[in-house]
Amino acid sequence: MIELAIVEDEDSYASQLTEYINKYQSESGNKFKITRFKDGDEITNGYKGQFDIILMDIEMKLMDGMTAAEEIRKLDQDVIIMFITNMTNYAIRGYQVDALDYVLKPVSYFAFSQKLGRAISKINKRSTNVMTIEMPSGVKKIYIDNLLYIESSGHNIIFHTFNETFSIRAxxxxxxxxxLGYHFFRSNKGYLVNLRHVDGVENGCCIINGESLLISRARKNDFMAALTNYMAEVI
Structure with missing residues (x-):
C-alpha cells in the first residue's frame, strides 16, 4: 500500500488527481491510500512521516507548497515530493527540497501517469526495511540494513549507523x-547487534565497523549460535 497525500486547495484539481490515481491503480495493480489536504499548513501540522509520495500544489493561501516542502524536509528526508503547478520557474527552489518532479497544470493523464510511475520505481528501489523513530524534533526514518547496533544508556538508547549516532528516550x-526477524541479537544487556555487520569475534567481543562490543558470558553460546545460523543463511 502506497501512502499518498494530495495537498491542493482547489477541489476540482484534487478530484482530478484522485481520479487519475484511481485509474493508475486499476491499470498498474499498485494500491494507494489517498489523504487530501487543502493547504500546506494542514499537512505540516503534526507531520509524522507517514507518506511515501506527496503531490504538492505550490500556490496556496495560508502556506504555499514550497514552504510546506521545506518544513517537511526538516522531518522527513525520504518522502517523494512532486509539485503541482502552472509555473515552471520554481525548478531551482525545487532542487533545494529534493523534489522529484513537476506536474504542470492543466494536468494530462498520460504525463501524470508517467511521473507517478517514476516515483513508484524510486520507492521500489529502496530497501523495504525502514524503521520510523519518534524524535523530540519530529520523526526520523532509518534503513534497518544500515543500523549497526543499538546501545542502552541509562533511560536512553543510542542508535549507531554508518553515517550518524543519535539517541532517544526509550x-x-x-x-x-x-x-525480530531482521537478524538482531543481544550480545549483552546493553547492546542489540545487527548480525549482518559483525566482522568477527575476538577476545570475548564482536567486531562491528571497527568497534569491539562485549559479549556477556551468559549470552555467548546463544549469540554464537545466532551468528552461525545467520552466516549459514547468507552464504
Missing amino acids: KLMDYEQQL
Whole structure:
C-alpha cells in the first residue's frame, strides 16, 4: 500500500488527481491510500512521516507548497515530493527540497501517469526495511540494513549507523521486539547487534565497523549460535 497525500486547495484539481490515481491503480495493480489536504499548513501540522509520495500544489493561501516542502524536509528526508503547478520557474527552489518532479497544470493523464510511475520505481528501489523513530524534533526514518547496533544508556538508547549516532528516550526491549526477524541479537544487556555487520569475534567481543562490543558470558553460546545460523543463511 502506497501512502499518498494530495495537498491542493482547489477541489476540482484534487478530484482530478484522485481520479487519475484511481485509474493508475486499476491499470498498474499498485494500491494507494489517498489523504487530501487543502493547504500546506494542514499537512505540516503534526507531520509524522507517514507518506511515501506527496503531490504538492505550490500556490496556496495560508502556506504555499514550497514552504510546506521545506518544513517537511526538516522531518522527513525520504518522502517523494512532486509539485503541482502552472509555473515552471520554481525548478531551482525545487532542487533545494529534493523534489522529484513537476506536474504542470492543466494536468494530462498520460504525463501524470508517467511521473507517478517514476516515483513508484524510486520507492521500489529502496530497501523495504525502514524503521520510523519518534524524535523530540519530529520523526526520523532509518534503513534497518544500515543500523549497526543499538546501545542502552541509562533511560536512553543510542542508535549507531554508518553515517550518524543519535539517541532517544526509550527502552532497548521495545526495539528488540520491532527488530525480530531482521537478524538482531543481544550480545549483552546493553547492546542489540545487527548480525549482518559483525566482522568477527575476538577476545570475548564482536567486531562491528571497527568497534569491539562485549559479549556477556551468559549470552555467548546463544549469540554464537545466532551468528552461525545467520552466516549459514547468507552464504
